Amino acid sequence: MSGLIQTGLSLFATEEGGEHAGHHGASYWGLMVYFGFTLLILFAFLSIAKSGFKDRVFKNKWSSRFEQVYLFIESMCVNIIGPHGRRYVPFIITFWLVIFVSNIVGLFFAFTPTADLGFNLGMALISIGYVQWEGMRSNGVLGHFKHFAGPKLGLAMIPITLMIFIIEIISEAIKNVSLSLRLFGNIEGGHKMVEGMNTLGTNIIGPLSLPFGFFLLPIKVLTVVVQALIFSLLTCVYISLVTHHEEEHHEDHGHSAAPMTA
């Protein structure tokens, strides 16, 4: 997998040779500084929102905004995973908030944690690892691996079952790559796009340069929301795939009828 990432990063490498030829983005400490910055913004707004919990009615507007985010994520979890999906709301909402805030940081700065492939791969590993853990917890360790082997076939079909098992294991590993590459490609691609548009506008009126990349702001704002949504949505889907119970009780919860606005 590291070979794939290295070859992929070679596309973005600007300078050949040297020890860190394939590395892109800020250094380790740059990433940590930006991640700390992101967490600082997130915790500041969360603490403002939490200070409003003392009132009987939410008068603090940040409390109501975070309540809306919570309701949105909760309706998503309950719609996709099922009635037992409310347990996963803290996990999903953490991903949503971190990705959303760091994408917003990426609108204003040249670098952001989600534009670093290592950071995204770490988040994807956490997500998929938790999915495996939940699958083992709800189906048992053997049941979880039996899940990979596909439907129950006859004794003569053991080679087919073995192949299905191997392919399922590979696709489970590829999920990490796909989650991280999607986020990285979208955010970093947006940055490259803005750089290209700005290059078009250099020295356009005499010595004056125009930041044409500015006009890409609407589509970048759309990307910010959609990518944060897709990461948490896909985590929900993966959880629902492994914790799917056949004897699902068809209870009519009040929240499951809530309209989902994306």
Add this chain to the structure above:
Amino acid sequence: MTGQGLGIGIGLAALGVGLGLGLIGYSALQGMARQPEAIGKLQTVMLIALAFVELVFLLTVFIVPGSMAAFK
């Protein structure tokens, strides 16, 4: 020569992914117009499909340069 092949390949990938995204948007819009009460569910499924189609292009962008270097 390698650079030209790279450009053509990525352009072809963008063409295919653009067609795929258009088809998804087309059918989702049709379904939403036909059944406005199903908009929430349709949007969820549409976003998942969009994510998977988009990934094909990203994988192309990441794999094509590496594989070209490998075959050279």
